[in-house]
Every structure is written in C-alpha cells, then in structure tokens.
Amino acid sequence: MQKFIPTNKLIRLPQGNNAIRLYASLTKDQKDTLADGPDLADFIEDKIPPIESIKSKKGERLRLPEWLKTEIPIGKNFHQLKDTLRDLKLHTVCEEAKCPNIGECWGGGEHGTATATIMVLGELCTRGCRFCSVKTARKPPPPDPMEPINTAKAISSWQLNYVVLTSVDRDDLPDGGSEHLAETIREIKQRKPSILVECLTPDFRGDMKAVETVASSGLDVYAHNVETVAELQWLVRDPRANYKQSLAVLEHVKKCQPNLVTKTSLMLGLGETDEQIKHVMEDLRNIGVDCLTFGQYMQPTKRHLKVKEYVTPAKFDYWREVGDEMGFAYTASGPLVRSSYKAGEFFIKNLIDKKKEPVPT
Secondary structure, eight states, X not given: OOOOOOGGGOOOOOSTHHHHHHHHHOOHXXXXXXXXXXXXXXXXXXXXXXXXXXEOOTTXXXXXXXXXXXXXXXXXXXXXXXXXXXXXXXXXXXXXXXXXXXXXXXXXXXXXXXXXXXXXXXXXXXXXOTTOOSOBOSSOOOOOTTHHHHHHHHHHHHTOSEEEEEEOOOTTSTTXXXXXXXXXXXXXXXXXTTSEEEEEOOOGGGOHHHHHHHHTSSOSEEEOXXXXXXXXXXXXSOTTOOHHHHHHHHHHHHHHOTTSEEEEEEEEOSSOOHHHHHHHHHHHHHTTOOEEEEEEOOOOSTTSOOOOEEOOHHHHHHHHHHHHHHTOSEEEEOTTOOTTTTHHHHHHHHHHHHHHSOXXX
C-alpha cells in the first residue's frame, strides 16, 4: 500500500542525483518524516505520491487548491457559439450550472474542437438539488415548440462531430418532457445523420415509458447521472430523485436498447468514502453501464452544499484505473471533469482505440 506524507510535514525533493545528495544532508527528524512516507527510490524514479486530499473541518470553508486554479483558454469558436445560442434563444448547462470548463469547451481547447451541452425544455427546473445552481420554479413556462428545430439548426451550423443534449427536470409535464427531447434528437439526426448524439436525461420520476421514448429516438449515448453515492443521495439530491430510481433508469435503457451506450457521473468531495464509491461502481457494472465520469464537486454559491474534500488529481487517476479494471468502456476522471466535459473527445477516442484492437481469430 502506498504511504502518504502528512501535509504538514511535506518535504519536496528534486529527482535523480540531486535527490540523493539532498537526502544525505537531511536531519534525523527529516529522515524520520520520510520514513513514514515514500522510499528514497520513489523520489529517484519520479514516483512521488501526491499529498493527501484537503478535507474540511467543522464550520470551515475550504480554500481552492492549486490544482483547481487553472486558466481556461477562450478560443475563436467561443464568441461564435455564444452568439448563435443567443440568436436562437437556446440555453446551455455550461452557463446555467456555472461550469468551470466553459471557456475550454466552447473555445475548442488544445484540440480545437468546440463542444457545448445544450439544455432544452427551458432554463427553469422543477427540482431543487442542493449541488446545482440551475434556477428553479414549481411550474415553468411550457416548452418552446421551436426549440427542437432551433437546436438542430445551431448544432448543424457548428459543424460538430459530437453533441450533448441535457434538460432540466420537468415534473410538471405528463411525460417529463421526454417527447420534446426525442423530437430534438430526431431533428438533429435528420439534418446531420453522421453526428453522434449524447442525451443526459432526468429520471422522469421512474416513468419507464418516458425512458423508452428517448432511448428509441436515434441517439448514440444515453446518459443519466447518479450524482453521488447511495448514502448521500438524501443530502445532495431533490427528494424526488434517489439512487435506486436512477439505477433503474440506466438498467431499463439496456433492456429496451441493448446496443445503446449508457453513461453516468459521480461528484467527489461531498463526504463519500472509498468503499461507498466502489460499491456504486459495482452496481453500475452489474447493470451494464458502459461509461463513467468522476469530477470534483464545486460549491456554486454560498446557498449550496459546502465542499467536504478537495480530492487530489492522483486520486482521480486511481479511480480511472479502477474503472478501467472493472470493465467500463471508458472512465473519465479528473478534478475538472464534468459529466459532459469533452464528451466527444473521450467517446471518439475510445471508439478509435477499440477499432485498433486486433480482431479475435
């Protein structure tokens, strides 16, 4: 088992011969500190374990760690995409949920591929989850009948290879808005059949007919987020959502469309334990979920849940490795990863990798 140096005793050493010389010059107390941490060989071979996660104490508000203080580039696509959205009166979860990756995804990032997650069914949600900053209302205005067409127009004009659709919860609608989502997907596919469409759906309050409506609309990836471990559902999500209901949605998708890729996401840093996370991963694999993403929970406003822990990048790497070992088609895991973050790049890369694998003889 890897050992970790306590954060209040952290000693950073250079690599190679410099590490050996510096170690020889350390005091006995410093060497004793290192004895509780990595071996000298770990420093020489550049295998230094990361510092522990930053956990909050009672009543304390955590400061943002260095690994989350990143400058997000805004590329040439950013303003074009934003202007198109405003002209067609469309909303994105990128804006409504205050996603930290908006500049990178909209601007194209290092690969120059702009990605936006379009939020249909309006901007007002009928639920009040304690982690989400999307505006809420008991009875939002009816869906815009032109939204499916306008969404398809926007997406086709951006020349994307992959698009993510999501929606607010619309418990006020008889079908939860499932037909509106399905119509949007059909419009997109009609205008550009080659585009890959992922749809991040609500749970439709467990209405499996609504799940089937979306699953049979021609999309490529059906996503629904369990959000957190079973033990924290009551604290994090609206009372109308729950762990078993979310698992039932993902399981039913596979029953009615066995070849459809399913995907879900977990936020870390809410107080969950490693054992609880592994239990969720086992449950997901047991019902055939293909793709899993892990990201750091970030408190959007002072009214929302506080961050209990800032998980280190190395721990996120660990969960990605666990996911790969458990057989997920891909596991995207990192502090700034969100359920739809660079979805196209992750998914397309996975497809390419699978195609390169030798065919069994």
